[in-house]
Amino acid sequence: MSNRQKVAVIGLGSMGYGMAQSVLRGGHRVWGSDINQDRVARFRSEGGEAEELELVASEIDVVAVVVLNAQQTETVLFGENGIVPRLRAGAVVLACATVPPAFAREMAKRCEQRGVHYLDAPISGGAAKAASGALSIMASGTPEAFDAAAAVLDAIAERVFELGHTAGAGSAMKAVNQLLAGVHIATMAEALTFGMTQGIQPETFVEVISKCAGTSWMLENRAPHIVEGDYTPRSSINIWPKDLGIVLDIAKSADFDAPITATALDQFKAAAEMGLGWDDDAAVAKVYARKSGLTLPGES
Amino acid sequence: MSNRQKVAVIGLGSMGYGMAQSVLRGGHRVWGSDINQDRVARFRSEGGEAEELELVASEIDVVAVVVLNAQQTETVLFGENGIVPRLRAGAVVLACATVPPAFAREMAKRCEQRGVHYLDAPISGGAAKAASGALSIMASGTPEAFDAAAAVLDAIAERVFELGHTAGAGSAMKAVNQLLAGVHIATMAEALTFGMTQGIQPETFVEVISKCAGTSWMLENRAPHIVEGDYTPRSSINIWPKDLGIVLDIAKSADFDAPITATALDQFKAAAEMGLGWDDDAAVAKVYARKSGLTLPGES
Numbered sequence: 001m002s003n004r005q006k007v008a009v010i011g012l013g014s015m016g017y018g019m020a021q022s023v024l025r026g027g028h029r030v031w032g033s034d035i036n037q038d039r040v041a042r043f044r045s046e047g048g049e050a051e052e053l054e055l056v057a058s059e060i061d062v063v064a065v066v067v068l069n070a071q072q073t074e075t076v077l078f079g080e081n082g083i084v085p086r087l088r089a090g091a092v093v094l095a096c097a098t099v100p101p102a103f104a105r106e107m108a109k110r111c112e113q114r115g116v117h118y119l120d121a122p123i124s125g126g127a128a129k130a131a132s133g134a135l136s137i138m139a140s141g142t143p144e145a146f147d148a149a150a151a152v153l154d155a156i157a158e159r160v161f162e163l164g165h166t167a168g169a170g171s172a173m174k175a176v177n178q179l180l181a182g183v184h185i186a187t188m189a190e191a192l193t194f195g196m197t198q199g200i201q202p203e204t205f206v207e208v209i210s211k212c213a214g215t216s217w218m219l220e221n222r223a224p225h226i227v228e229g230d231y232t233p234r235s236s237i238n239i240w241p242k243d244l245g246i247v248l249d250i251a252k253s254a255d256f257d258a259p260i261t262a263t264a265l266d267q268f269k270a271a272a273e274m275g276l277g278w279d280d281d282a283a284v285a286k287v288y289a290r291k292s293g294l295t296l297p298g299e300s
Numbered sequence: 301m302s303n304r305q306k307v308a309v310i311g312l313g314s315m316g317y318g319m320a321q322s323v324l325r326g327g328h329r330v331w332g333s334d335i336n337q338d339r340v341a342r343f344r345s346e347g348g349e350a351e352e353l354e355l356v357a358s359e360i361d362v363v364a365v366v367v368l369n370a371q372q373t374e375t376v377l378f379g380e381n382g383i384v385p386r387l388r389a390g391a392v393v394l395a396c397a398t399v400p401p402a403f404a405r406e407m408a409k410r411c412e413q414r415g416v417h418y419l420d421a422p423i424s425g426g427a428a429k430a431a432s433g434a435l436s437i438m439a440s441g442t443p444e445a446f447d448a449a450a451a452v453l454d455a456i457a458e459r460v461f462e463l464g465h466t467a468g469a470g471s472a473m474k475a476v477n478q479l480l481a482g483v484h485i486a487t488m489a490e491a492l493t494f495g496m497t498q499g500i501q502p503e504t505f506v507e508v509i510s511k512c513a514g515t516s517w518m519l520e521n522r523a524p525h526i527v528e529g530d531y532t533p534r535s536s537i538n539i540w541p542k543d544l545g546i547v548l549d550i551a552k553s554a555d556f557d558a559p560i561t562a563t564a565l566d567q568f569k570a571a572a573e574m575g576l577g578w579d580d581d582a583a584v585a586k587v588y589a590r591k592s593g594l595t596l597p598g599e600s
Contacts, residue, residue: 216519291557
């Protein structure tokens with residue numbers, strides 16, 4: 001097998017598009033696919049292959065699936081025009097959406113029944129790292145699945161955590177990460193607005209807390225959006241009812257009580273109900289501000 | 301005024317003792333005071349002044365108060381044997397406990413009525429940083445209070461955040477920091493044990509999450525205690541019902557709703573009710589483990 005691989009990237013959203021670019025830059029041939037044809041056309045103009053993916057599916061080495069959730073993943077893999085039945089034996093599916101571990105195990109089983117490898121490979125890092133090939137990937141799967149995906153992982157990831165030989169472990173770690181990330185964003189919003197009631201300006205909050213024991217990766221990343229009054233979505237509110245919902249579904253199946261996660265989820269749901277679903281997730285601060293009559297930077 | 305100052309450190313617990321050592325190392329004369337006479341004797345044997353503090357109170361330049369809470373602070377300053385009435389005009393009180401902002405304002409007012417400066421100066425960083433003179437201090441007070449405390453601040457702090465000319469702002473920022481720190485510890489415990497239900501070992505949790513977007517300062521500091529099964533108290537469970545209680549009292553006064561903080565507080569209260577009050581605060585993970593039938597490292 002030449003090192004130059006034939007790669008399909010299905011889902012050219014903010015993460016998938018950047019990943020597809022990174023795979024191209026890695027020297028591979030890349031077929032981009034999306035329900036949005038403008039994105040497909042744009043990717044082709046930047047070096048993507050021009051043929052329809054359906055026509056070359058049997059030659060594809062790696063299929064990266066970078067869609068929103070489990071349902072879309074299943075449709076793309078096994079739906080009416082699903083790609084798995086057309087793949088050659090030994091090809092690998094790199095499944096990047098945040099999904100329940102049990103779903104990942106089921107997809108892996110169905111792929112393996114057709115001789116297709118499956119790497120449970122949720123991603124972390126955001127659009128900028130996707131585009132620069134510097135994602136963190138929480139991956140689990142058979143050694144054969146890792147081998148088959150190695151060249152593409154090299155192209156898209158700065159760091160691959162190898163979490164075992166069974167699909168599901170990667171998704172479990174991603175769920176753990178999302179639990180923390182979601183709670184930390186909502187807690188940042190709670191603390192920042194609480195500080196405002198005590199006369200602490202948001203910029204002072206960021207300046208001081210980012211150097212103290214109360215800091216978090218999410219606080220340092222998201223609180224500046226509030227300081228700047230800029231809610232252009234780098235990652236949107238709507239991610240969190242979905243991802244924390246997955247966390248709580250998994251928790252429920254395991255008879256595990258996650259009260260802090262549930263309380264954070266309530267804040268994101270309240271933000272979505274305020275019509276902020278497609279705003280940057282730092283806009284969860286507006287839930288607190290509205291309740292307490294506070295005026296955030298950039299609001300009048 | 302010579303740069304060699306006469307400094308009282310009242311409260312020789314894990315923070316105060318280290319601070320007193322740092323002030324000594326800064327070249328100052330230091331009188332240590334504590335209800336525990338063994339600690340006083342030990343500090344004297346390490347270079348502290350041998351005279352009773354009461355006998356030299358009128359010569360003291362700086363009084364650092366490193367007790368547990370507002371009540372103890374008030375007792376030390378204005379109680380039956382309180383030190384403020386014996387201080388010379390121009391001396392400064394460096395008030396380091398976590399207290400409500402309104403309490404700090406009241407103490408400042410009462411000190412100023414006697415010509416004594418008051419620096420609202422809660423500390424952050426833990427016992428190791430206290431001992432090495434590398435604390436972070438969230439300070440507010442008059443320029444005269446900052447000037448009078450400057451030499452001692454130099455000796456104990458790596459970083460002094462100057463938060464304005466009014467006592468209370470320092471305590472407000474400390475409350476904000478404690479809100480975040482407390483929630484982050486409890487959330488780490490929730491996420492770590494949730495991960496265990498999905499087969500993620502605590503050491504894998506730390507290894508992966510500390511390099512991902514879900515990390516926090518507290519997670520990186522406390523989760524290793526769980527991995528090692530070592531609950532020797534670096535900072536105890538009992539801190540949190542106190543500090544998060546202060547946060548919620550302030551919030552209530554401001555008509556501010558802090559649901560995530562309240563939910564985290566419940567976990568620390570549950571830990572205290574399990575008899576873990578004097579264990580390291582990472583032991584809050586045992587609340588989750590007990591509910592879910594999980595066995596943490598070091599437990600049998």
